[in-house]
Amino acid sequence: MSWSAPNCPHCPSPSPLTFEQPVDYGPSSHFCLGWVCERCKNKVLQLNPMGPSEPRPGVCLSCDRGELDDAGRCRHCAQLHAQLVTQVERECELPAQAEQILALRERGLYRLAFHAVDLRLVANPDDPEALALKGKLLVAVDRPEPAKPILRRAIELGADPEAQLNLGIALANTGHPREAIEVYERLLVEHPDEEARSFVLTNIGGCYTALGERDRAEAYHRRAVAADLENPGPRWNLFANLFGRGRVEEALAVLDEAVEFPFLDPDERANVCQFRSQMLAALGRLDEALESIDDSLRWDPNSAERVFARACTLRQLGRLNEARAALLRALELAPEFSAARDLLVKINRASGAASN
Ligand SMILES: [Zn+2]
Numbered sequence: 001m002s003w004s005a006p007n008c009p010h011c012p013s014p015s016p017l018t019f020e021q022p023v024d025y026g027p028s029s030h031f032c033l034g035w036v037c038e039r040c041k042n043k044v045l046q047l048n049p050m051g052p053s054e055p056r057p058g059v060c061l062s063c064d065r066g067e068l069d070d071a072g073r074c075r076h077c078a079q080l081h082a083q084l085v086t087q088v089e090r091e092c093e094l095p096a097q098a099e100q101i102l103a104l105r106e107r108g109l110y111r112l113a114f115h116a117v118d119l120r121l122v123a124n125p126d127d128p129e130a131l132a133l134k135g136k137l138l139v140a141v142d143r144p145e146p147a148k149p150i151l152r153r154a155i156e157l158g159a160d161p162e163a164q165l166n167l168g169i170a171l172a173n174t175g176h177p178r179e180a181i182e183v184y185e186r187l188l189v190e191h192p193d194e195e196a197r198s199f200v201l202t203n204i205g206g207c208y209t210a211l212g213e214r215d216r217a218e219a220y221h222r223r224a225v226a227a228d229l230e231n232p233g234p235r236w237n238l239f240a241n242l243f244g245r246g247r248v249e250e251a252l253a254v255l256d257e258a259v260e261f262p263f264l265d266p267d268e269r270a271n272v273c274q275f276r277s278q279m280l281a282a283l284g285r286l287d288e289a290l291e292s293i294d295d296s297l298r299w300d301p302n303s304a305e306r307v308f309a310r311a312c313t314l315r316q317l318g319r320l321n322e323a324r325a326a327l328l329r330a331l332e333l334a335p336e337f338s339a340a341r342d343l344l345v346k347i348n349r350a351s352g353a354a355s356n
């Protein structure tokens with residue numbers, strides 16, 4: 001049982017891992033977290049037990065099948081209940097407040113966050129905020145199935161609208177897009193000023209995409225963009241929708257707008273520029289495509305993928321020497337990059353044939 005960030009198993013001296021994100025992996029009795037070692041750059045997956053579906057007095061909060069003995073020790077996993085409480089108390093006041101639980105989550109200490117929530121539910125199984133938090137944590141660790149009944153209960157008991165949003169996500173992620181749409185639509189009607197309105201609208205768009213109704217999906221993504229002009233998520237979804245249907249000019253227009261945003265982070269900006277370049281190339285506007293991939297590389301100069309994309313555009317422009325130089329650069333950055341190697345061979349062969 002880990003109460004804090006685990007140490008890197010690859011490094012000889014203790015090096016605490018940095019939390020990256022939950023990973024959808026492993027059996028349903030567990031959830032999985034992804035960590036990275038800042039020292040050796042290795043990624044580490046950590047499996048954690050799910051804990052009880054119905055926390056109540058006398059059951060172990062660590063595993064999902066343990067009764068506690070008279071000493072308060074789990075008969076299944078041997079976890080001492082008092083020790084678990086102490087660990088939660090070290091990080092949160094008791095009962096734990098929502099923001100303290102969410103702060104544990106940010107650090108990757110999901111197991112402790114679940115314990116903190118479960119302790120609240122042991123004290124009061126009808127605590128709507130604790131139920132909503134538990135559902136939110138379950139959705140975050142890609143365990144939407146057990147999240148559904150918990151979130152439904154939280155909503156019945158009057159939890160914040162965010163519980164409806166999480167229920168929508170849980171339904172969509174368990175293959176129930178129609179039901180998810182119902183939940184989302186109800187949320188929009190009941191809480192027209194909901195802060196996450198743009199997010200909800202684009203999620204509805206995602207559900208219609210799952211149902212194969214891509215016109216409807218487009219309409220929702222457009223509404224989502226209009227609801228929050230500064231949220232890049234719906235724009236990406238709208239772009240994917242249009243591009244997926246071969247509407248390249250309109251897809252390009254979405255990116256033209258996005259590229260003007262001052263608040264994109266460098267990686268996102270580099271992506272926008274690279275996709276823009278791809279759209280421009282598809283429209284035969286090769287000089288502009290080259291400019292846009294160069295913009296992309298300004299934000300992310302050491303990406304072999306982007307250098308490779310630049311090489312492809314140069315080749316289309318007939319600038320073979322520059323294309324060759326770009327491919328060599330891509331291979332310098334990523335020696336195993338087989339597509340770059342293949343294209344280099346092709347260009348060398350073609351120019352060899354041309355000079356003969
Ligand atoms: Zn390491």
Ligand SMILES: [Zn+2]
Binds near residue numbers: 065075079
């Ligand atoms: Zn146990």
